[in-house]
Amino acid sequence: MGNMEDRLKQAFLEMKRQVALDIVEKMIHSDADPLLILGTCREAMEEIGNKFETGEFFLSELIHSAEVFKAISKMLEPHLISREEQEDTAGVVVFGTPKGDIHDLGKNIVATMMKAQGFRIHDMGVDVPPERLVEEVQRTGAPILALSALITPAFVSIEAAISLLEKNGLRERTFVIIGGGVTTEMARKELGADAQTLDPTKAIRLCRHYIERESRLSTQ
Ligand code: B12
Numbered sequence: 001m002g003n004m005e006d007r008l009k010q011a012f013l014e015m016k017r018q019v020a021l022d023i024v025e026k027m028i029h030s031d032a033d034p035l036l037i038l039g040t041c042r043e044a045m046e047e048i049g050n051k052f053e054t055g056e057f058f059l060s061e062l063i064h065s066a067e068v069f070k071a072i073s074k075m076l077e078p079h080l081i082s083r084e085e086q087e088d089t090a091g092v093v094v095f096g097t098p099k100g101d102i103h104d105l106g107k108n109i110v111a112t113m114m115k116a117q118g119f120r121i122h123d124m125g126v127d128v129p130p131e132r133l134v135e136e137v138q139r140t141g142a143p144i145l146a147l148s149a150l151i152t153p154a155f156v157s158i159e160a161a162i163s164l165l166e167k168n169g170l171r172e173r174t175f176v177i178i179g180g181g182v183t184t185e186m187a188r189k190e191l192g193a194d195a196q197t198l199d200p201t202k203a204i205r206l207c208r209h210y211i212e213r214e215s216r217l218s219t220q
Helices: 002-013 017-029 034-053 059-081 105-116 130-140 153-167 185-191 200-219
Strands: 091-096 119-123 144-148 175-179
Touching: 002 017, 002 034, 017 034, 017 059, 034 059, 059 105, 091 105, 091 130, 091 200, 105 119, 105 144, 105 200, 130 144, 130 153, 144 153, 144 200, 153 175, 153 185, 175 185, 175 200
Parallel strands: 091 119, 091 144, 144 175
Antiparallel strands: none
């Protein structure tokens, strides 16, 4: 299977959409872990990003790779969802890409997986102003605010959203989880979020633990 992963990466980097889709099809058929396929695509896109940064690739390559990724996500979706079905009361999540950032491929993956695990997702889309995020937390009573950041300007919006939560007396009862390529544990600390991860499975586990802890506390 290692070989397939290399070929998939190669196809991404050479902008060969159909080749990439065919490889994914084969990997699905041979029962590869959909998360592993996703991880390989993510790595390829990171390399494409680096080539963009050094001027070897242009915006058109970024756009093309995003489209290939979208097509692959669509193919993987049923496999990500059928992993283990859960009751549909895992918790309510307000999810968005904060203002200044329009990347959404990772957000959509995580949101889809959370939905499949029983979370109710209010997907606010991309470039969402902090005020709108906090309004939605207030309106829905969601205990979780999930934010996806791929570019550094998004940090300013995350910080603003967290301080707005505080101002509105919502900070205590809101679990703020961040993810997306540019986030790190260090960024989490600085921004004052509660959790950070790039791993969708871990994100689900963290959110579930939070909900369970809260419901235990409220019944005591
Ligand atoms: C595809 C892409 C685009 C596409 C986005 C299409 C779309 N619909 O999203 C397009 C072409 C539109 C684009 C535009 C731009 N991009 Co761009 N883009 C990328 C690229 C190549 C891949 C990103 C991606 O989708 N990866 C795949 C996904 C699955 O990975 P992911 O988002 O990290 O998600 C995973 C985890 O992080 C996690 N996750 C994601 N969200 C969340 C949220 C939570 C709560 C949790 C728990 C987990 C989680 O789950 C996912 C599964 O593993 C990156 C390169 C890189 N290193 O990331 C550059 C990159 C992010 N882009 C970059 C730049 C500079 C831009 C532009 C400014 C370019 C320009 N000059 O116009 C614009 C940005 C405009 C804006 N205001 O946002 C830079 C950012 C640099 C920085 N640090 O600020 C990067 C890093 C490239 C680079 N190295 O220079 N881009």
